[in-house]
Amino acid sequence: MREHQTQVRKTAEDLMKTGKARLFIGYTEGLEAARPVAFFLKDPERAGALVLNEFCGAGLAKYVLDEAVSPDALSGEPLPPVAIVAKGCDALGLERLMADNRVPRDELYIIGIACHGIVDPGKVLEVTGEEPVSAQVEKDHVAVMTTRGSHRLAKAGCLMDKCLTCEDPTPRVYDVLLGDPVQEGPAGKRDFSGVTQVESLSPDERYEFWARQFQRCLRCFACRNVCPACNCSVCSLDEREPEWLSRSTDLPEQFMFHFTRAYHVAGRCVACGECQRACPVGIPLMLLNEKFMKDIRDLFGEPAPHRPSEVEPLGKFCPDDPEGWLKEAETA
Amino acid sequence: MPVEWQPKIVGFACRWCTYAGADLAGTSRMQYPSSIRLVRVPCSGRVNPSFVIRAFQRGADGVLVAGCHPGDCHYTSGNLFTRRRYSLVQRFLGYMGIEPERFRVEWISAAEGARFAQVVKEMTRDIQALGPNRKMREEP
Secondary structure (H helix, E strand, C coil), X not given: CHHHHHHHHHHHHHHHHCCCCCEEEEEECCCCCCCCEEEEECCHHHHHHEECCCCCCXXXXXXXXXXXXXXXXXXXXXXXXXXXXXXXXXXXXXXXXXXXXXXXHHHXXXXXXXXXXXXXXXXXXXXXXXXXXXXXXCCXXXXXXXXXXXXXXXXXXXXXXXXXXXXXXXXXXXXXXXXXXXXXXXXXXXXXXXXXXHHCCCXXXXXXXXXXXXXXXXXXXXXXXXXXXXXXXXXXXXXCCCCCCCCCCCHHHHHHHHHHHHHHCXXXXXXXXXXXXXXXXXXXXXXXXXXXXXXXXXXXXXCCCCCCCCCCHXXXXXCCCCCCCCCCCCCC | CCCCCXXXXXXXXXXXXXXXXXXXXXXXXXXXCCCEEEEEECCHHHCCHHHHHHHHHCCCCEEEEEECCCCCCCCCCHHHHHXXXXXXXXXXXXXXXXXXXXXXXXXXXXXXXXXXXXXXXXXXXXHXXXXXXXXXXXXX
């Protein structure tokens, strides 16, 4: 990742100077070295502020919705596209927006990054007790420099959760790709072990588990707002008439909120993990999304339910679909 | 002699099949528990999964979603979408901790009055064994 920073800056400068893009969405230094933030570049002179490193985990896909408006309303002239830096997971988010007809393909200029995994500063802090400053993902470990020294950490112990189950480290759509395509995610495939763990509990224990998680929910809507699959212009959860969700944060309403959020992205979730990353109280939202993913895979035989397709799993049917509520409904 | 506790079951019934089936059960004088409250919907595909959560929130002890058999949908494919949708939702409700006895999906045609009566009997019996639902429930 870091080795492509110069290329990203140069690409951004060129695109903005030649007018081939009207905006460049990338990352810049945040308050801490290990927490870069989104950066919207319009002035080519400022391209030097762009960064790209092992901590650029936040997804940028959703930002294009604020920016990608087709022809210039005043002149009617078509505008140049919006350029955006995208790792494999971010590109899936962009695919999602395109599949949902929220953004036309020619409105985007995608700078694809072949990704080896993103380091989660929170995990490093937990493992070493120190704040990370820089990192390099190697073949079988991660070399992390912290404020006080350097560490060799296992991938499972310091990469973001989404990276450990990543199946698309290389973007599937891009206009230019930096780095050689990466075939394998840093830690193999999605095995739904978290989902299986919850499934193994009794109904009462499951309810207790989720009640404990949802009780912390502040209803800040961060999970919805960052999600590339949650892109309706009007959200049913904001509606006052009919009011599906009251403003109270009582437990029954929390269940309504989390059920509805997860169900509305069932079969559309791209497993980018943004909801869980953005959640300020650490609710394991991917456990909800992955449950739907696992069942879609098992019941309807979709090998990779997180990849956007022409028609979503819940937007179609087969005459011989199983009845998933029957005990004997076996996997397709 | 104590009065036996009766569960409250909300049934979403498709107007073309299950609602007519329930009607047949009634006109045929079939005996089944009065625990079910039917809500008539144009098609089982009309049943937004949020309806189910809302029913549990407002005090239902069980929820039934019932429509035409696959292939017999008045709207050709409504219940085929329902089948996919509720295959996932039923499992998801269980994942959140709702007991499987409390939520059922059934195909009941207009001719199957006896089947309707049977399903209500079974659900009532199963939910009686579990007792009142407290999960996701608003304080009355």
